Amino acid sequence: MPNTPAMIGMGMSVWTALPSVSPAQKDHAKAILSAMGKEIYTGKETMLDAATAISGSGPAYFFLFMEGLEKAALEMGFTPEEASILVSQTAAGSAIYAGKSGFALTQLRKNVTSPGGTTAEAIKAFEEAGLEATIIKAAKAAFNRSVELGKG
Template identity: 50%
Template sequence: MTAIAFIGGGNMASAILGGLIENGYDSQSIFVSDPSQEKLDELAQQFNVNTNGDNEAVIAQADVVILAVKPQVMQQVIAPLKSAFDKKKPLIISVAAGISLESLSAWTSSDLSIVRCMPNTPALVQQGASGLLANQNVSDDEKALTNSILSAVGISVWVNSETELDAVTALSGSGPAYFFLFIESMISAGEQLGLTAETAKQLALQTALGAATMASKSELEPAQLRKNVTSPNGTTEQAILSFQKQGLEASVKTAMEAAFNRSIELSKELAK
């Protein structure tokens, strides 16, 4: 079985390795390093994986290395590991936002197969949506291996450029927060219309879950599903007309463009 090493044992690493084990992956083929012994003990107890405080030691065991450290410390963590990467030549998957393939190659080796992954927080409940970008060294088999690993926490799609990955960041990377804000607003409005806070919360959450599930399972486009719910002169139509009058579509576009532009800025800042 493919041996997988995680450099960093935080939330995203825990989500991926937990999803792998839940889907039948051998826990003894998973290795995790982290500077916190408390975190390592927690992961060993929870998932029965191999842990070590030495990054080079886990790389030596690995066919795949998942970089799951904070973007701000990525360079200082992986630059000292060049010789370990050169010796083992694993497939590298980075889940750190904003760190370009060019930077990752410069800090490790231009000969390595490297995949950038832009995950999102629903990966913590195995409902993630990830964008993937490969460098020129990644083979079709390595792409398939990447897909099989990340399928443990949701869906993944391949893109062709850093710019497209910035767009993924604006859509699915930051997207959960947009929906959380909308749910917050629905709960607040429900309370103002006379519902209790708990009732408004239950109804808003289930409505969001139901709409997303329906859209994902239906052969119809979301626009058509919306039209099917919107009866002429009905209550839904009045709400939709109000959203459109207040420029909801334009607001969403402006917000995503802001996230897209900030993603580009962050990549430039982190490359310095």
């Protein structure tokens, strides 16, 4: 199933097929899903729950982070329109750059983080708040819920 960015051709779909599905049918499915963004075929149906947790629910995670940045921008004096543009463009540019740069995410983050600078201070605050552990915990909660829902 595609995620919501599929509505603008930027979706992510992870899919599988029964062994009885022909190569031509798989190609057709791939073409449909590719028209909505990127797709990954997996031979393991169990990976669909993981994909749901990461990519199906993932847009909401990013939107939540963006909401926080937008609120911070408003508190710092930007207008609602300016805050929205500032956050949306930063998110879109960062995502596209991450996908095209060829660098690992850790390296990209380090490239932006000057020792003793503003970004380093923000990263320190995120780390002290346990942001990464919280993200992993949340994704695993979504995964477990997907497995549970799949059992009926």
